[in-house]
Amino acid sequence: MSAYRRPVSNMWWLKRRSYIWFMIRELTSIFTAGYCIFLLVVFYKLSQGPEAYAGIIAALKSPVSVVLHIITFAFVFYHAITWFELTPKILVIYRGEERIPAGLIAATFYGGWVVVSLFIVWLVLLA
Amino acid sequence: MTLEIFRYRPESDSEPTFQTYEVPFKEEWVVLDAINHIKDEIDGTLSYRWSCRMGVCGSCGMMINGVPKLSCAAFLRDYYPGKIRVEPLNGFPVLRDLVFEMDDFMAKLTDMQPYIIRKEGEEKTLEDGEYLQTPAELAHFKQYSMCINCMLCYAACPIYAIDNAFIGPAAIALGQRYNLDSRDQGKDSRQELLGSKEGVWECTFVGECSRVCPKDVDPAAAIQRAKVTSTIEFFKDVLIPWGKKK
Numbered sequence: 001m002s003a004y005r006r007p008v009s010n011m012w013w014l015k016r017r018s019y020i021w022f023m024i025r026e027l028t029s030i031f032t033a034g035y036c037i038f039l040l041v042v043f044y045k046l047s048q049g050p051e052a053y054a055g056i057i058a059a060l061k062s063p064v065s066v067v068l069h070i071i072t073f074a075f076v077f078y079h080a081i082t083w084f085e086l087t088p089k090i091l092v093i094y095r096g097e098e099r100i101p102a103g104l105i106a107a108t109f110y111g112g113w114v115v116v117s118l119f120i121v122w123l124v125l126l127a
Numbered sequence: 128m129t130l131e132i133f134r135y136r137p138e139s140d141s142e143p144t145f146q147t148y149e150v151p152f153k154e155e156w157v158v159l160d161a162i163n164h165i166k167d168e169i170d171g172t173l174s175y176r177w178s179c180r181m182g183v184c185g186s187c188g189m190m191i192n193g194v195p196k197l198s199c200a201a202f203l204r205d206y207y208p209g210k211i212r213v214e215p216l217n218g219f220p221v222l223r224d225l226v227f228e229m230d231d232f233m234a235k236l237t238d239m240q241p242y243i244i245r246k247e248g249e250e251k252t253l254e255d256g257e258y259l260q261t262p263a264e265l266a267h268f269k270q271y272s273m274c275i276n277c278m279l280c281y282a283a284c285p286i287y288a289i290d291n292a293f294i295g296p297a298a299i300a301l302g303q304r305y306n307l308d309s310r311d312q313g314k315d316s317r318q319e320l321l322g323s324k325e326g327v328w329e330c331t332f333v334g335e336c337s338r339v340c341p342k343d344v345d346p347a348a349a350i351q352r353a354k355v356t357s358t359i360e361f362f363k364d365v366l367i368p369w370g371k372k373k
Contacts, residue, residue, distance in 0.1 A: 003220035008288050022333045089348035097263035
């Protein structure tokens, strides 16, 4: 008796919404890595002296750069959320006999995220 | 109500087809009731697996409108007046109609050594009595022990559909279930399989396995936790090679 193996379409990820969100999450890694490289370039320019640095800061103000930043922010934001959703599943901590609730772990991470973000905003805009 | 059912008869069909059946709509019927009605009253040639009708045996998993579900737990009323399309679970070779081959899954479960392993010389004899465990120790793995081997998680996993070599969600969750059991000492002998390429590292955390699980086993979490353990073990081996195995 021959068993029938169903072919898997290359478009399998379009078949369910959760698969599409998964693919978007995979795609976020490109933006995250891209932005890391961009930051290294900024540091490199900084090491080249004030003029080189002023040049790249001026380039950052162009509309193309602003749009790219908004797109990158959206992807990195989603990337961060998927990590914080995953963390409480992996971080299984017991205090004595009781498991620390997943919600508390998630809330701690989200809280930490907000605090760090506010600190950076303060550092960049106010300090 | 209309049901479109996947038909494949290996003696005559080279490709599967869909056959349409009309069944009476009943508020309290699940998809399995409708299929049993077809088998009894309309077409006796339809083949499918089922047993308990109450979400315990794990036999009646099917793709229902593209989503892996226990057909005994999928109510017609949730789809009415729309159509219901029933297919065998994704990712498995089809033997006939809704019946698929599960040999690969069974072999993977066995490979995971899903039983309590004791180190040599540390096994208790019958006279010594049982290995004791506190409720707190039980809580560490109980969730992963609720699996009914229904294979819905495999059907939800695109990785398994693309590459059958992947050990898959249920088998890894079962490995974790024994690794986290205070009575077990077999972690090292399971590690080779768990930490292999076909093991946890094949998983890209789509997470769909946990969403379709009828018993809230959360195999996706089990796999991600096994990844962390695997990574820690790797660094331990590299950084403190002399601290290896007692």
